[in-house]
Amino acid sequence: MKIQKLFQRTRFGIFLLFGVIVLSTSALCIYTVDTQLTSEYETNSQNIAKSVADASVDILLNRNLATLQSMIDQFVEIQGIRYIYITSENGEYLAHTFVPGIPEQILASDHSNIEPVERSIPGLGDFLEVGSPILAGVAGTVHVGMDQDEVALKIQRAIGQQVILICIFLVVGVLASIWLVNLAAKPLAELLAYAVNIAGNKEPETSADDLLGRDDEVGDLARLFRHISDQPPGSGAPGTPPENVR
Amino acid sequence: MGVRDGNGQSGDKPGPPSPLLTRRTMLRRGLAGLLAVSCAGWAGRKDADAVLGGLNMVSAQETGSGTGFEGATDDEIVLGMSAAFSGPSRGLGSELYRGAMAYFNHVNDNGGVAGRKISLKLYDDGYQPDPCVRNTMKLMLEDNVFLLFGYVGTPTVTRVLPLLKKFQDEQVYLFFPFTGAQPQREPPYGDFAFNLRASYRQETAGLVTNFLAAGKKRIAVFYQADAYGRSGWAGVRAALDGHGERLAGEATYRRGQRFTGSMREQVEILKANAPDAVICIGSYAACAAFARDAIDRDLRVPIANLSFVGSENMLQLLSDLGEDVETYSRYLVNSQVVPSYEDTSIPAVREYRELMERYDPAVPDELVQESYSPFPQSFVSLEGFLDAKLMTEILRRLGGTPDRDGLEEAVFSVQDFDLGIGERVSFGPDRRQGLQTVYYTVVQEGRFVTLDDWQGWLS
Structure with a gap:
C-alpha cells in the first residue's frame, strides 16, 4: 500500500542509525579490547619475568638449578606463556623449557636484553619476549616468551563475543522498529481505505467503528473525513469541525 | 587411588574413630588454609586445586571420615609412598615397591618391629608433580602416615619438599626417595629428607x-x-x-x-x-x-x-x-647406585635374591592400570630392598614407642651400619646421604x- 511507502524512509533511517551505532561501537570495542588485553598480557609476562627473577636470586646463588627448573616449569603452565629461559651474566643458558633444543634465534639473540622483542621461531610460532634482570643483571636475566597466536586468538574471542552481543542488539532493535512502524502504518492504511470508500460513496469494507472510536490522530482524521462527507453537497460554506475532533 | 599394603595384603583398614575438632586439627586446617592461599598465588589454579583438595581432606577428617591416627599404632606402622605405578615410568615405582615389600614382608613374617607390622600406604602419581603433591597432602593430612618413603623422581620430589617444610612442625620426613637430585640434599629442604643412594x-x-x-x-x-x-x-x-x-x-x-x-x-x-x-x-x-x-x-x-x-x-x-x-x-x-644383583658374593644380594624369590611381591591390583611384567631381579628393586632394610633398622632404633619426635635422632644413631653390600652407612646432621659409591x-x-x-x- 502506498501509505507504507511513507515509512520506508523511516525504516531506512533506523537501519542507518543502528548500523552507524553498531559499527562505531564495534570499532571502539575492538580497539579497546585489543589494546587492553594486549597490554594486560604483556604486563603479565613482565610480571612473571620479574617474579621469576626475584625468586631466582637465592636459588641461583645456591647453584640449585633443579629447583630453578622446577620453578620455571610451573610458570610455563600459565596460559599464554610458551617458554622461559634463564641466562647467566655470561650468557650461559642455566635453565629453559625448550624441546628438543634451544632455537637458533634465541641462541643468536642478546641474552641481556630486557626490552620486549617480537620473535618468529620456525616450528614454534610467533612470540612476544620480555625480560627481567636478576639481581640488577649481575646474576643473569629471565626471559619469558608469550605466544602471540594464542593471545591473538583470545583477543579475537573476546572481541567476537562483544560484537555478537552488539549484533544481537542490532537485530532486536531493527525487528522492534519494524514492528513499531507497522503498528503505526496499519491504522493509516485502514484510514486510507476508509477515505477512498467515502470518496467513492461506497460502504466501508471494514467496520468504521474501530477507526472512528480511536482517540488518536487517525481517529480524528476518520471523524473529519466522515464530517466532510456528511456535509450536503454544494453547501459551499466551510463546515465547523465536529466537537470530537481535536 | 590409595592402597595399604603390608605383608602382601591390600585394601584400606579403618582406624579408630576420628577425634573431634582438636587443637591439632585446627592447626592443620589453618596451615592448609595458609598453604592454599600462598600456593594459589604462587602457582596458579592448577596447584590451588590440588591444595584445595587438601583442604577437603582436612574437612573429611574432621567429619570423621579420615583414619585419624598417627601412622603408628600398637599393631602397625604405616609408611606413605607416592610413586609411578602408571605411565611410561611405571616400571620404576613397581620395581622399587617390589624390592621394598620383599624385605618388609620378611620383617612382618618375623614379628615386625617391636611387634608392629610395617605397611605401605600407596598412591600412584604417574611420575607427575601435581598428582604427587595431592597424594602427599592426602598421606600427611588424611592418612596420617608415620613417614614418607620411596618416592620416585626428581620433578615429583622437588615439588613435595616445600610441603614438608610447610608442615615441619608435624615432623613428617621423606625417606630414601628414588632420585639423586640435589634439592633434597641441600638447604633449604635438605633437613626434611634422608637419602640412601649416591647423588x-x-x-x-x-x-x-x-x-x-x-x-x-x-x-x-x-x-x-x-x-x-x-x-x-x-x-x-x-x-x-x-x-x-x-x-x-x-x-x-x-x-x-x-x-x-x-x-x-x-x-x-x-x-x-x-x-x-x-x-x-x-x-x-x-x-x-x-x-x-x-x-x-x-x-x-x-x-x-x-x-x-x-x-x-x-x-x-x-x-x-x-x-x-x-x-x-x-x-x-x-x-x-647399588651393586650388581648378579654378584652373589655380596651378602645383601644373596638375601635380596632369596626374599624376592620367596615373596615375589606384586603391585596391588588397584594400582595396576597398564600391564607390566616385573623382573625377578633388578637394580631398582635391589635399591628398594636396601631402602626397606635401612628403614627397618631405623624404626627398630626408635624403640617400643615410635614417635616422629625421635626419628631424626634414630637416623643419626646409624653409624657405620653394615647393610651387607660392603659400604657402611652413616648419617649425621651434615650427612643426610647414606651411600656414596657409584x-x-x-x-x-x-x-x-x-x-x-x-x-x-x-x-
Missing part, C-alpha cells in the same frame, strides 16, 4: 671423569626437560667445568615420552655437535628411544645413562624391537654386568 652429581661426575680419562672429551647431554634433567645437566656441566671442558651439545625431550615416540630431532641436534659420548638423563622409555634412534641414524658413540633410568626396563624395550639387541645395547653404559655397568649377553675396565670397553 646424580656423583654419578655424572664419575661418568665424566671416566670418559675424559678415556679421551672422550666432547661430551653432550640428552636430558628430560624438567628438574630431573636439569639436575643431571648441572652435574655434567659442573664435572666438565672441573676438568676445564664444556658441554659439546645438548638436546631435551618432554617428560612422559614413550618408547614409540621419535627422538630423531634430538639425535640430529647432538650429531651436529659431533660428540665423543652422550650422557642421558632421562627415563627408560625415552632413553631407550634415544639409543634406538641414535644407532639408526649412525650416532655410534658411548651412550651413558644414570641409575634412575631403570636399566632392565630399558634393555627390555630395546630387546622388544625384535632385532639384534646387541646392536642397540653395545654402546650403553649405565651408572648404578657402579658402572654395560650390556653383555643381554644383561647388565659390572664394568671395571673403561679403556678396554671403549677401545
Whole structure:
C-alpha cells in the first residue's frame, strides 16, 4: 500500500542509525579490547619475568638449578606463556623449557636484553619476549616468551563475543522498529481505505467503528473525513469541525 | 587411588574413630588454609586445586571420615609412598615397591618391629608433580602416615619438599626417595629428607671423569626437560667445568615420552655437535628411544645413562624391537647406585635374591592400570630392598614407642651400619646421604654386568 511507502524512509533511517551505532561501537570495542588485553598480557609476562627473577636470586646463588627448573616449569603452565629461559651474566643458558633444543634465534639473540622483542621461531610460532634482570643483571636475566597466536586468538574471542552481543542488539532493535512502524502504518492504511470508500460513496469494507472510536490522530482524521462527507453537497460554506475532533 | 599394603595384603583398614575438632586439627586446617592461599598465588589454579583438595581432606577428617591416627599404632606402622605405578615410568615405582615389600614382608613374617607390622600406604602419581603433591597432602593430612618413603623422581620430589617444610612442625620426613637430585640434599629442604643412594652429581661426575680419562672429551647431554634433567645437566656441566671442558651439545625431550615416540630431532641436534659420548638423563622409555634412534641414524658413540633410568626396563624395550639387541645395547653404559644383583658374593644380594624369590611381591591390583611384567631381579628393586632394610633398622632404633619426635635422632644413631653390600652407612646432621659409591655397568649377553675396565670397553 502506498501509505507504507511513507515509512520506508523511516525504516531506512533506523537501519542507518543502528548500523552507524553498531559499527562505531564495534570499532571502539575492538580497539579497546585489543589494546587492553594486549597490554594486560604483556604486563603479565613482565610480571612473571620479574617474579621469576626475584625468586631466582637465592636459588641461583645456591647453584640449585633443579629447583630453578622446577620453578620455571610451573610458570610455563600459565596460559599464554610458551617458554622461559634463564641466562647467566655470561650468557650461559642455566635453565629453559625448550624441546628438543634451544632455537637458533634465541641462541643468536642478546641474552641481556630486557626490552620486549617480537620473535618468529620456525616450528614454534610467533612470540612476544620480555625480560627481567636478576639481581640488577649481575646474576643473569629471565626471559619469558608469550605466544602471540594464542593471545591473538583470545583477543579475537573476546572481541567476537562483544560484537555478537552488539549484533544481537542490532537485530532486536531493527525487528522492534519494524514492528513499531507497522503498528503505526496499519491504522493509516485502514484510514486510507476508509477515505477512498467515502470518496467513492461506497460502504466501508471494514467496520468504521474501530477507526472512528480511536482517540488518536487517525481517529480524528476518520471523524473529519466522515464530517466532510456528511456535509450536503454544494453547501459551499466551510463546515465547523465536529466537537470530537481535536 | 590409595592402597595399604603390608605383608602382601591390600585394601584400606579403618582406624579408630576420628577425634573431634582438636587443637591439632585446627592447626592443620589453618596451615592448609595458609598453604592454599600462598600456593594459589604462587602457582596458579592448577596447584590451588590440588591444595584445595587438601583442604577437603582436612574437612573429611574432621567429619570423621579420615583414619585419624598417627601412622603408628600398637599393631602397625604405616609408611606413605607416592610413586609411578602408571605411565611410561611405571616400571620404576613397581620395581622399587617390589624390592621394598620383599624385605618388609620378611620383617612382618618375623614379628615386625617391636611387634608392629610395617605397611605401605600407596598412591600412584604417574611420575607427575601435581598428582604427587595431592597424594602427599592426602598421606600427611588424611592418612596420617608415620613417614614418607620411596618416592620416585626428581620433578615429583622437588615439588613435595616445600610441603614438608610447610608442615615441619608435624615432623613428617621423606625417606630414601628414588632420585639423586640435589634439592633434597641441600638447604633449604635438605633437613626434611634422608637419602640412601649416591647423588646424580656423583654419578655424572664419575661418568665424566671416566670418559675424559678415556679421551672422550666432547661430551653432550640428552636430558628430560624438567628438574630431573636439569639436575643431571648441572652435574655434567659442573664435572666438565672441573676438568676445564664444556658441554659439546645438548638436546631435551618432554617428560612422559614413550618408547614409540621419535627422538630423531634430538639425535640430529647432538650429531651436529659431533660428540665423543652422550650422557642421558632421562627415563627408560625415552632413553631407550634415544639409543634406538641414535644407532639408526649412525650416532655410534658411548651412550651413558644414570641409575634412575631403570636399566632392565630399558634393555627390555630395546630387546622388544625384535632385532639384534646387541646392536642397540653395545654402546650403553649405565651408572648404578647399588651393586650388581648378579654378584652373589655380596651378602645383601644373596638375601635380596632369596626374599624376592620367596615373596615375589606384586603391585596391588588397584594400582595396576597398564600391564607390566616385573623382573625377578633388578637394580631398582635391589635399591628398594636396601631402602626397606635401612628403614627397618631405623624404626627398630626408635624403640617400643615410635614417635616422629625421635626419628631424626634414630637416623643419626646409624653409624657405620653394615647393610651387607660392603659400604657402611652413616648419617649425621651434615650427612643426610647414606651411600656414596657409584657402579658402572654395560650390556653383555643381554644383561647388565659390572664394568671395571673403561679403556678396554671403549677401545
